Amino acid sequence: MCSLPERLRGVVLALTLAASAASQASLDLSFDRLQAPALTLEQVSVSLQSLDRGPARLRIAQARIAGRDLSDLRLDCAEFSLHPEMRCRGGVLRAHGHSPWQLDFSLTGAQRTLKARVQPPGSPPIDIEGALAGAHPHLRLNTRAADLVRLVALDPVLQKAVAAYTPAGRVDIDAQLSDFGAGRSMRIAARLDLQDARFSSADGLRAAEGLALGIEIRARADGARWNGELSADWHAGELLWDAVYLKGGGTALASRFALDSGQLTLSDGALDLAEVGRLSFFADWGRSAAGAPALRSARIDGQAFDLEALNGRFIAPLSAVHGWPALALSGRADMTLSVDAQGPETARLQLHGVALADAAGRWSLDRVDADLPWQREQPTAARAAVAGAHFGRIPLGPFELRAVLSPDRVSMEPVRIPVLDAGLRLNQLEFVQDDGRWRGDLSFDLEPVSMPALSEALGLPRMAGSFAASVPGVRWRDGVLALDGQMLIRVFDGYVAATGLKLVEPFGATPRVLADLQMRYIDLEALTDTVKFGRVTGRLDGDVTGLELLRWRPVAFDARIRSSEGDYPRVISQRAVQNITALGGPGAAAAIQRSFLGFFERFGYRRIGLSCVLRDGVCDMDGLDHKGGGFVLIEGGGVPALSVVGYNRRVDWPELLDRLSRVTGATPVVR
C-alpha cells in the first residue's frame, strides 16, 4: 500500500535529481512513462531555461491520477528556481477540457516542506502546507467558502449522483493528512463547515434551504482498514424529505466507524434530536453476493423519548400529509429495533405514563404504561395498563390488556373494561394477516349500564332503564366492520335491537353506518317525561329499516312507529298534542279546534302511528290511515277523544330536526 503523497513525492524527487545532474544551463528532460501506484504519467517532458530563476515548463501527454484521466497536462512557471529551494511562482496548470488553475509552490529542506497555493478559476484559493519527509510527514489543506458545485464537479460520479438535487452552497475545509508513507499508519483529520447549503428535487418535495452543518472526521489506517469517528452537527436551516420536515438546531450525530474493503461498521452511534431525545445505534454493512452494499445487522435504541416533541416534529406532520386524524400525545417511550439481513428481527416499545388522544377530543387513553415486544421468529407477550379513558363523553375505568403478538397474528386475552357502573367484556379480539391483508374478529358483551348514569354522562335528559349488549361476532374485513347477530339495548322498559350493523371505513373520510333497528314496547310515559315533550301514556313499537348514516348523520331510512299491541292505558296531554302538531308543520293543525282543546288537559287515544321515509334530505311522512287528503297520526278513542291529522307529507329533514329540537328544548342526538 502506497499513499498518494508518497507517489507524488517520488515523481518530484525524480525530477529534482534529474535536474541536479546538470548545472547552470538550460535543461530538457523527457520520460516515456513514469509510474507509481495510482499514478501513471506518459510522455513527460521538463524544460528549464535556468536552474536559478527563469521560466519552466512541464508537459504530460497522458496522466492517470487516482483513477481520473487527464490529457495534455501542462504546467508553466513564470519564475522557477531549484536553489536554495524549489519554487514555482506565477504557475498555471492546464489540462485538456479544464480551465487553467493558478499554482504557486515551494519545496524546502530535508523535510521537503511544501507550501502551495492553488486557485481554481472563480474559486477561493486552496492552501496546502506540510512536510513530505521526516519523522512525521503531514499535509494540511485549507480553503474557505469554496463553492459546493465546483467541489462536487471534481468527482464526475458524485456529480452525476446528486445532479437531480441541484445542490449549492459554500464550504470551509480544513483537512490534515499525517504519517503517510511506507511503514506508517496514515491519519486523516478533517473538518467541513457547510454554510447556506441547499438542494431541491425537481418537484420540490425533497429540498433543503439555509443549511449550516459542521462535519468532523478523524480516522487512522490500520493496514487496509480505516478506524475512526465522525460527527455532524446541524446548526440551522430546514429540510423537507417527502412528508418529513425538520428544522436544524440541536440535531447532532456522532459515531465510530470502521471501513474495510467494502465493509462498513458504525458503532457507539448517537443521534440527538432536539427536545425529543437520543437514539443510540450500531450498524454493519457488507457486500451482497452481487457485490452491492447490504445491511447485515443494525440495532437502534431510544431511551425516554419525549412523545409530545416526537409527535410535534414527526408524527403529526406525517398524519396531516396523509389526511389521517391528528393525535395528541404526551409521556415517555423507550424503543428498540434490531435488524438482520432478512429485515426487522426484534422490536420493543415501552410506554411510560403516556396520554394518547384524538386531537378533536373524541376519545382518549389516559396514563398508559405498556410493554410491547415483538419478535420475527416467535410470539411474544405484550401488555398495556390503561389508568383511564374516555370515548365520546363516556368515561372508562382502569383496565389492563394482554395480548400475544406474532408477525401475522395479534390475539388478545379476554378483558373487562369498566364503563360507568358496568363493564364491557371483550371475549375475543384477534387480528390475523391473510394474503397480506389484515382481518379482525371480535366478540363482546356489555353488562347492563344504568340509563340514568349513561344519560347523565352523555349530557342527555335523565332516562330510566338500562343499556346492555351481547355481540357474539364482529368481523373486520377490508375496511368494513360488520356485526353478526344482534345488539340489544334495554331502555324505557322495552328494548331497541340493532341487526345487520355495518361500519364502512369508520376511520376514512366518509364513514358510513348501515343498520336495521327494531324497537318494542317502549314505555311512552318514561320517554316523554325524559325528553320533556309533554306526557303520553302508552307503549310504542318501531322499525327502522335500511338506516344509513354518512359521516355519522342519517341520509336514508324507512321508519315506522306505532302503538304496541295489547291492553294498557292510552292518554295524551294537551302539550304533547300541540308538540306533535307542531312537528307536522302548519298544515297539521287543521283538524284541531283550539277552542275545544282549551277545555281539557288530557285526551284518550286508540292508536298512534307515524312513518318517515328519508331520501335525498326529504322525509316522506305518512300515518295510520288517510282522511280527507291528510294522514292520521293519532286516532282518537275514549272520552274526550282526539285525532290528529297531518297534511304536509314531504318535510325537509333538517327542518324536521329543527322543529324537534324546538319542541323538546334539546338538540337531538341524531343531528
Add this chain to the structure above:
Amino acid sequence: MNALKRIALLAALVASAAWAQGNLEINTPAISQIKSGMQARHAQLAPHYASGAVGLGADGTVALRDASAVPLAQRQAVQGLVAQENADRAALYREIARANGHPEWEADIRNTFAQRWIERAQPGWYVQSGGQWSRK
C-alpha cells in the same frame, strides 16, 4: 361477432344517454356536508392555485405540481390540503352517483366534474390535459 359489437355499441349509447339525464346538482345532506368542507378549504387552496403550486388534474383531482412555489416550511401543510381535498372530491363523486341511484356512474361524474373544474379555473391557474400541465 358483428352482432355482438352492435349490441355493445348500442349498450354504450344507451348508457351514455342514461348518464346524460343524471343530475349533477343533486343535493343530499352528505353532499352538502362534503361541499361545505371543500368550500372552507378553497380559501386555503386558492393562493396555491394562483402560484401554480397546485393544479387541477385531468381526472377530477388536484395535484401538487410544483412544491417549489411554496416556502419549504409550508410544503407539508399543502400536501395535507391536497390529500384532504382529493378525499373529499372522491367522496363527492361517489355520493352524487349514489344520490342519482346509479353508483356505477361515479367514473362519468368524475370526468364531467374534471372538465367543469378546468372550465371554471381562473386565468393563471394550471390545468392538466393529456398528462401535460398548461397555464390557463
